[in-house]
Amino acid sequence: MAEATWSVGKVAARAGVAVSALHFYEQKGLIRSWRNQGNQRRFKPDVLRRIAIIKAAQQVGISLEEVKQVFTALPDNRTPTTEDWAIMSAGWKALLDARITYLQRLSDHLTGCIGCGCLSMTKCPLYNPEDKLAGQGSGAVILNQSTQSAEDLL
Amino acid sequence: MAEATWSVGKVAARAGVAVSALHFYEQKGLIRSWRNQGNQRRFKPDVLRRIAIIKAAQQVGISLEEVKQVFTALPDNRTPTTEDWAIMSAGWKALLDARITYLQRLSDHLTGCIGCGCLSMTKCPLYNPEDKLAGQGSGAVILNQSTQSAEDLL
């Protein structure tokens, strides 16, 4: 089987996204293509994997910027090898796992609160700045430092 | 201790969000306030819990619309009781858990792929429409139905 090359429409159909979205992703440097004689985009099928990752990321609130960071692990001058994907996957997994940990903490705490009826806020992961989602750079804190005792919320 | 009532500035400082964001949330029906004689907003401190939930939701890509849905479990004509919060929490937890499940599947699959080196796509949760994030209404599929064998991606 010869090396497949796909048109933008075919990629769009197969990936379940709009052609315009592909143009957009390309412009943002998330995917790449070359042009044929008639100036039309041509893709290698591995672009589908990138798109799948982009779409999965978005469902869980990971931005295109973050995805782009993860993608820097992939070469853009050649088709990624299995090894390349594996390296990239490690970064991607780290991102996912940080999200999972954060969500788990939110969920677990909630269970605890429902159980005991306290609905405490000072013990809540929503409050604790140390426990923030890893790698979120910003100093953003859900309930900030100046919050003293918020135990009297109810 | 008398029933506390807070100005918008105080709520903002304590919750770590901008006053403008509170105006915005109120406009969207996510929080409520009443006015004093001078037309200034007054809040009950329990608004902090709503804000904490809003902020946590956003960190994991849950939209204000979804949060609003969860909040419909809370009464808006009186201060929520512990019972009200517990009911709301159940909906909130369901949302979180669906997210966790989805992420977990992405992460686990990735680990499997790295281990075996296959990086298969047809077995991937990115492909499988049945396994989608629960409660996402739309028929959106990451890689859509028409995708036949994508096994030849690399």
Added chain:
DNA sequence: ACTTTACCTAAACTTAACTTGAGGTTTTAG
């Protein structure tokens, strides 16, 4: 009292992530 700080509304601006539209070219199917 008076002045600074906090608040009010309404409208415009911002960023992310796209989509839509306009006007023109290339491919493909009959």
Added chain:
DNA sequence: CTAAAACCTCAAGTTAAGTTTAGGTAAAGT
């Protein structure tokens, strides 16, 4: 060979989630 379908670029529009600005009122400090 021709006509429809797919593609191209560039610009403007859209939605979510806010922020900023402008012009004015209320509350608080001294």
